[in-house]
Amino acid sequence: MITRRELLAGMGASVALGAGCGDGPDAPPDAAADAGFDDDVPADADAGAFTEAVDFLHGVASGDPLADRVILWTRVTPRGGARGQVAVRWELSASLDFAAILAQGELVTSAARDFTVKVDAAGLPAGATLYYRFAVGAVRSPVGRTRTTPTGAVERVRLAVVSCASLAHGYFHVYREIAERLDLDAVVHLGDYIYEYPSGFYGDVRPYDPPTEIVSLTDYRRRHGWYKRDPDLRAMHQQHPMIAVWDDHEFANNAWEGGAEAHMPRTEGEWRDRKAAAMRAYFEWMPLREQPDGRIWRRFAFGDLVDLVMLDTRIWARPQPLPGNSPMLDDPHRNLLGDAQEQWFFQAVTTSSARWKVVGQQVRMAHLQPKFNADTWEGFPASRSRFFDVLARMRADDVVVLTGDIHTCWAMDLTPDPFDRDAYDPRTGRGSLGVELIVSGVTSPGHPPEVEAEIPGLIRQNPHMRYGNASQRGYILLDCDAQRAQGEWFLLPHGSVEQRERRRAAFNAGWLTRRGDNHLTQAGNPSLPREGAAPPAPWEPA
Numbered sequence: 130m131i132t133r134r135e136l137l138a139g140m141g142a143s144v145a146l147g148a149g150c151g152d153g154p155d156a157p158p159d160a161a162a163d164a165g166f167d168d169d170v171p172a173d174a175d176a177g178a179f180t181e182a183v184d185f186l187h188g189v190a191s192g193d194p195l196a197d198r199v200i201l202w203t204r205v206t207p208r209g210g211a212r213g214q215v216a217v218r219w220e221l222s223a224s225l226d227f228a229a230i231l232a233q234g235e236l237v238t239s240a241a242r243d244f245t246v247k248v249d250a251a252g253l254p255a256g257a258t259l260y261y262r263f264a265v266g267a268v269r270s271p272v273g274r275t276r277t278t279p280t281g282a283v284e285r286v287r288l289a290v291v292s293c294a295s296l297a298h299g300y301f302h303v304y305r306e307i308a309e310r311l312d313l314d315a316v317v318h319l320g321d322y323i324y325e326y327p328s329g330f331y332g333d334v335r336p337y338d339p340p341t342e343i344v345s346l347t348d349y350r351r352r353h354g355w356y357k358r359d360p361d362l363r364a365m366h367q368q369h370p371m372i373a374v375w376d377d378h379e380f381a382n383n384a385w386e387g388g389a390e391a392h393m394p395r396t397e398g399e400w401r402d403r404k405a406a407a408m409r410a411y412f413e414w415m416p417l418r419e420q421p422d423g424r425i426w427r428r429f430a431f432g433d434l435v436d437l438v439m440l441d442t443r444i445w446a447r448p449q450p451l452p453g454n455s456p457m458l459d460d461p462h463r464n465l466l467g468d469a470q471e472q473w474f475f476q477a478v479t480t481s482s483a484r485w486k487v488v489g490q491q492v493r494m495a496h497l498q499p500k501f502n503a504d505t506w507e508g509f510p511a512s513r514s515r516f517f518d519v520l521a522r523m524r525a526d527d528v529v530v531l532t533g534d535i536h537t538c539w540a541m542d543l544t545p546d547p548f549d550r551d552a553y554d555p556r557t558g559r560g561s562l563g564v565e566l567i568v569s570g571v572t573s574p575g576h577p578p579e580v581e582a583e584i585p586g587l588i589r590q591n592p593h594m595r596y597g598n599a600s601q602r603g604y605i606l607l608d609c610d611a612q613r614a615q616g617e618w619f620l621l622p623h624g625s626v627e628q629r630e631r632r633r634a635a636f637n638a639g640w641l642t643r644r645g646d647n648h649l650t651q652a653g654n655p656s657l658p659r660e661g662a663a664p665p666a667p668w669e670p671a
């Protein structure tokens with residue numbers, strides 16, 4: 130029998146990230162009666178005491194898988210008030226019965242990190258489906274299922290790609306469907322995992338907690354907690370590791386490094402403070418590996434087949450967007466990524482020996498006429514040109530850019546000037562340097578169904594655009610093998626997310642790029658599921 134003190138003293142192969150970080154919570158908000166959780170009592174009340182009376186109301190999650198480690202996450206809700214400390218045990222096994230424990234440990238959480246728990250479980254086998262669970266006293270969390278990345282020669286990688294989940298617009302059927310696809314390596318979330326708006330402001334199908342726009346640390350924490358009460362979102366986290374980056378709505382609409390279109394300093398205080406609060410809550414509540422200075426750009430290797438490079442085009446260094454007619458637009462010093470991230474990015478892409486260089490990032494990179502959008506790579510033409518230059522000069526082949534943010538589906542060739550027929554031939558793909566696959570929202574709305582009639586005209590105007598759907602919600606399944614990387618758009622019927630009743634997404638289109646092609650070709654059929662996927666963790670009751 131090991132005592133708690135001994136457990137806390139030596140935690141074996143894991144790194145505990147859960148112990149106190151920062152200096153206690155904001156002033157508590159009003160009694161959170163409508164939320165039904167987050168009962169707020171100041172953290173320093175009874176700070177030294179341990180409590181074992183908790184619930185696991187926010188499920189479990191995992192993320193940032195590497196070949197030998199993965200982040201495990203949960204959150205405990207102390208019964209009778211957010212006070213004291215909670216010692217949380219965790220264990221991980223290759224089998225659902227937890228007969229043999231591969232890694233385990235214990236750590237302490239408290240109000241200082243909103244009772245969230247994060248562990249970097251290390252020393253794990255590569256390319257393995259693993260199960261994990263947490264416990265406080267006799268209270269156990271649901272079991273989670275996760276997967277480390279494979280090493281060496283890899284035949285196939287399958288990723289679900291999502292973005293933009295405005296909870297106010299409806300139900301997360303997309304997340305439920307992804308949860309049930311048991312053959313995925315990971316879920317890639319391109320941001321707008323939460324929205325910051327007040328109830329009824331942007332969507333009115335479901336209410337928010339808090340009901341107001343979120344501004345303070347307490348607000349951001351409560352909004353993250355509200356999202357993780359959603360059973361479909363919890364189910365997706367329960368069954369798959371997530372690789373997430375934030376976009377603007379984890380902060381405020383059309384955010385950039387030094388502000389946001391929707392941030393009002395006069396009434397909402399300094400941007401710096403709001404940004405820090407949003408960032409802190411994100412790191413507490415999301416299963417990603419924390420880096421020291423708020424950077425979230427990072428990479429993941431799936432053996433010799435896929436290098437996944439995740440970028441922060443939003444918060445790290447983005448300068449203030451400019452109107453399309455600004456003479457400053459072409460200033461080479463305006464860098465969407467910032468110098469440090471840009472150098473790292475170019476190096477990651479050009480030195481990768483993996484077959485596919487997959488880039489997960491927030492905003493549209495390809496050109497799109499006739500509408501200039503300052504919030505995309507179009508608003509930072511020097512950054513985009515430098516990237517295209519690097520691809521052309523270094524002959525970096527097989528780059529697939531994944532994009533969210535705009536709540537619509539597109540497949541586009543990436544080429545410096547798609548409107549110059551000498552430089553780019555849409556019939557053969559000559560002149561294309563890579564491809565971009567854009568995913569619609571999980572729930573966030575695109576355009577009304579009538580707009581689909583305009584897509585063929587838009588494609589005539591934009592020869593590098595091969596596919597578009599501007600009205601349906603859904604996700605991309607990215608299936609990679611040695612011969613091709615194939616994006617498959619699975620989309621819900623119109624009117625689905627407003628209904629609680631489960632709806633399924635249907636295969637809408639598939640577009641692939643073949644090894645060495647660097648341009649898109651239509652795929653006839655969706656890829657086949659991978660055989661032999663490990664069983665799901667026991668589903669939580671919805």
Ligand SMILES: [Fe+2]
Binds near residue numbers: 292321378534535573
């Ligand atoms: Fe969005």
